[in-house]
Amino acid sequence: MRKVVLGAALLVALAACSSGTDGAGAKAAGPEALGPDGLRGLTLGVTKASTGAKLAAQPMSGLDGCLSYAFAGGLAPDPAALEAEQVAVAKADDLNRKAQDADSKILDPGLHGTAEDYAKSAAESAAAAKLSAQAASAITAVAELREARAAELAATGGAVFRGDKLRAIVAPPQVKTPEGVGAGTPLAEVHRLYDAKGLKPTPAGHFAVPVPGHPGWAYDFTADGPHVTYVVLVDPALECRA
Structure with missing residues (x-):
């Protein structure tokens, strides 16, 4: 007897039938689970x-x-997407490391600091804050990539x-x-x-x-x-x- 290949949609429809059997009386395969x-x-x-x-x-x-x-x-895997992931992660790691380093080096003038000390501390704080903002933005970009990849795999x-x-x-x-x-x-x-x-x-x-x-x-x-x-x-x- 000649075999007939059924489409996926038809298989699902058949699996939903109440009889639950194929033409020979055997139990039909259900949908994937x-x-x-x-x-x-x-x-x-x-x-x-x-x-x-x-x-x-x-x-x-x-x-x-x-x-x-x-x-x-x-x-299909996308080499450009994989490269973009590596670039985004490297950027986030680099900026986060620089922000932490800059924050650790901020001068604390103390109670007896000079005007020059306070000015230097303020400049260092501003630079560290800028790096922190850049690092946060880069980390957010990686998180967005993560969500996009998860959605692509789920599709x-x-x-x-x-x-x-x-x-x-x-x-x-x-x-x-x-x-x-x-x-x-x-x-x-x-x-x-x-x-x-x-x-x-x-x-x-x-x-x-x-x-x-x-x-x-x-x-x-x-x-x-x-x-x-x-x-x-x-x-x-x-x-x-x-």
């Missing part, structure tokens, strides 16, 4: 070396000491590694948790489903709940207003930022 078993062959705790062809060969981002990879066939899905260790699996927009939460889900539904399971706000302003059977791992829900924007399975203990 980001759950305790991971996603697309990436299991929790997998190493980068063992991912094979599941992910793009080259990272799309290297901010904060972690490498982010799209799923194979997803967003196609993928994984984040610290060295060879898996830190996170990022769900593409069409993928949901086993309970049905994904991009576009109202936050009220997230609370209804997960509050009793330990849902808590995170320092980053997201919401997280433990993954059953995997101590230390959590579902992390990023929201924009009243709806979820993307979902990540994450090991919060494996920090990216140095």
Whole structure:
């Protein structure tokens, strides 16, 4: 018999049917889910070396000491974007170091300082303040890049590694948790489903709940207003930022 390849949209539609069986009476495969078993062959705790062809060969981002990879066939790495990250981080680090150095060298004239001492101290303070403002602006630019890279990865899905260790699996927009939460889900539904399971706000302003059977791992829900924007399975203990 000739095989027929179904489009992704049709597969999803079939999975939603109440019969739950294919033409031969066997149980039909459901839509993808980001759950305790991971996603697309990436299991929790997998190493980068063992991912094979599941992910793009080259990272799309290297901010904060972690490498982010799209799923194979997803967003192609942009060498210019990777270079821009390196330049932005180097600039922020350099300005922050200079600002701290300048601040530590400000002369304290004390009660018996001369007019010249006070003038010198004021000039040093002004110079240090200018460097601090420049450093803050550069750090903000890196934070904006970080958010942009996270949104880009969420648009196609993928994984984040610290060295060879898996830190996170990022769900593409069409993928949901086993309970049905994904991009576009109202936050009220997230609370209804997960509050009793330990849902808590995170320092980053997201919401997280433990993954059953995997101590230390959590579902992390990023929201924009009243709806979820993307979902990540994450090991919060494996920090990216140095």
